[in-house]
Amino acid sequence: MTDQHPITTPLELVEQWREQAPPDRRSSLGRELWLIDRAAQWGYDQRGEVNEAELQQARDEELEACCKWTTANFGELPGQNLHLFRRPKPPSLKKQALEALDEAIFMADDDPPEGICSDQADIIRRALEAIPDD
Numbered sequence: 001m002t003d004q005h006p007i008t009t010p011l012e013l014v015e016q017w018r019e020q021a022p023p024d025r026r027s028s029l030g031r032e033l034w035l036i037d038r039a040a041q042w043g044y045d046q047r048g049e050v051n052e053a054e055l056q057q058a059r060d061e062e063l064e065a066c067c068k069w070t071t072a073n074f075g076e077l078p079g080q081n082l083h084l085f086r087r088p089k090p091p092s093l094k095k096q097a098l099e100a101l102d103e104a105i106f107m108a109d110d111d112p113p114e115g116i117c118s119d120q121a122d123i124i125r126r127a128l129e130a131i132p133d134d
Contacts, residue, residue: 007046009039063087094131101125 017038024030063086071079091099105121116124 007043009042013042092133094128094133097128098125101128 017035021031021034021038063083067079067083070082101121101124104116105118
């Protein structure tokens with residue numbers, strides 16, 4: 001059989017680990033656990049953006065299938081809510097700016113004040129609130 005798992009340890013690395021593994025005269029269990037730990041860590045480290053992208057695509061496909069089934073069996077709103085709760089939209093830049101402003105005002109109440117003054121905050125808040133939501 002020539003099929004090989006995409007994350008297969010190179011033989012050179014296996015030999016290197018064998019040389020580095022601590023000797024254990026009483027039993028081979030300590031040495032085996034050391035080798036197993038190295039192999040597991042190496043396999044975990046091999047996860048790359050490609051693997052993560054494939055995993056995310058599979059997650060998205062599963063979510064879409066669940067939303068489709070939910071909509072077909074329970075109506076449009078439950079299907080939309082499922083998607084919303086599983087993949088919430090990040091807050092808009094405007095909302096993030098307003099939250100940062102509130103935080104800066106809160107910091108200004110410290111002694112000594114480190115944030116911005118209330119007049120500056122009012123100007124910034126009015127400008128941000130004039131911007132339409134994304």
